[in-house]
Amino acid sequence: xxxxxxLFTAEGLKQLILWIPVILFSISFHEFAHGWVAYKLGDPTxxxxxxxxxxxxxxxxxxxxxxxLIVHFGWATPVPVDPANFKKPxxxxxxxxxxxxxxxxxxxxxxxLLYAILYVSLExxxxxxxxxxxxxxxxxxxxxxxxxxxxxxxxxxxxPVYPLDGSRILEFFMPYKYQTxxxxxxxxxxLAFMLIVILTSVVGxxxxxxxxxxxxxxxxxWIALIKFFVNIF
Numbered sequence: 001x002x003x004x005x006x007l008f009t010a011e012g013l014k015q016l017i018l019w020i021p022v023i024l025f026s027i028s029f030h031e032f033a034h035g036w037v038a039y040k041l042g043d044p045t046x047x048x049x050x051x052x053x054x055x056x057x058x059x060x061x062x063x064x065x066x067x068x069l070i071v072h073f074g075w076a077t078p079v080p081v082d083p084a085n086f087k088k089p090x091x092x093x094x095x096x097x098x099x100x101x102x103x104x105x106x107x108x109x110x111x112x113l114l115y116a117i118l119y120v121s122l123e124x125x126x127x128x129x130x131x132x133x134x135x136x137x138x139x140x141x142x143x144x145x146x147x148x149x150x151x152x153x154x155x156x157x158x159x160p161v162y163p164l165d166g167s168r169i170l171e172f173f174m175p176y177k178y179q180t181x182x183x184x185x186x187x188x189x190x191l192a193f194m195l196i197v198i199l200t201s202v203v204g205x206x207x208x209x210x211x212x213x214x215x216x217x218x219x220x221x222w223i224a225l226i227k228f229f230v231n232i233f
Contacts, residue, residue, distance in 0.1 A: 033103035097168030116222035162186035
C-alpha cells in the first residue's frame with residue numbers, strides 16, 4: 001500500500017496524527033540547537049531572524065516536511081548563521097553544524113529511555129481494559145516514531161553534501177580551497193543528491209538500516225540498564 005492510499009484508512013490517519021507532532025518538534029529542536037549554539041558563540045543572526053525558537057512555523061519547509069512524512073527523514077529551513085560573528089569562524093561553524101545532529105540523538109536517547117521504561121513496566125501485565133491497551137499502544141508508537149525520526153534526521157544531516165550539516169563539518173577538516181569548490185559547485189551537487197534521494201531507494205535504504213540498528217541498540221541498552229538497577233534495588 002502506498003503512502004497516499006494508506007492515508008485513507010483509519011489506521012493510516014491515526015499514524016499520520018502521531019507523525020506530524022513528532023516531525024514538527026524534531027525539526028524545530030534541530031534548528032533551535034543550531035541557532036542556540038551559534039548565539040552562544042557570538043552570532044545573533046538566528047535570534048535576530050526570530051529563529052531562536054521551538055515554534056515549528058519558523059522552521060517549516062514544505063518539501064522537507066513531505067519527505068519526512070513519506071520516508072521519515074528530511075529537512076527544515078536552515079537557520080541563518082554568519083561565521084563572521086565567531087571569534088574562530090571555522091571552529092564556530094563546526095560546533096554550530098554538529099549541534100543539530102547531537103540534538104536529534106539526545107531526543108532519540110530520551111525517547112528510547114521512555115519506551116524502555118514503558119516496556120519494562122508492562123512486561124508482567126496480564127490484563128487491561130481496551131482503552132488502556134489502545135493508550136499504551138499509541139504511546140509506544142509515538143515514542144518509536146520519535147526514536148526513528150530523530151535517528152533519521154541525525155544520520156541524514158551528517159551526510160557530507162551541501163547544505164547538510166555534514167558538509168559544514170567536513171569543511172572544518174578540509175583546506176580552504178574546498179570551500180571555494182563548494183561555493184562554485186555546491187548547488188549542483190545538492191541537485192544531484194536530491195535526484196538520487198527522490199528517484200532511487202539507495203539513501204532511504206541505508207538510512208532505514210541505520211535507523212533500525214541504532215534504535216534497537218538504544219532500546220536494548222536502556223532495557224538492560226533498567227532491569228539491572230531494578231534487580232539491585
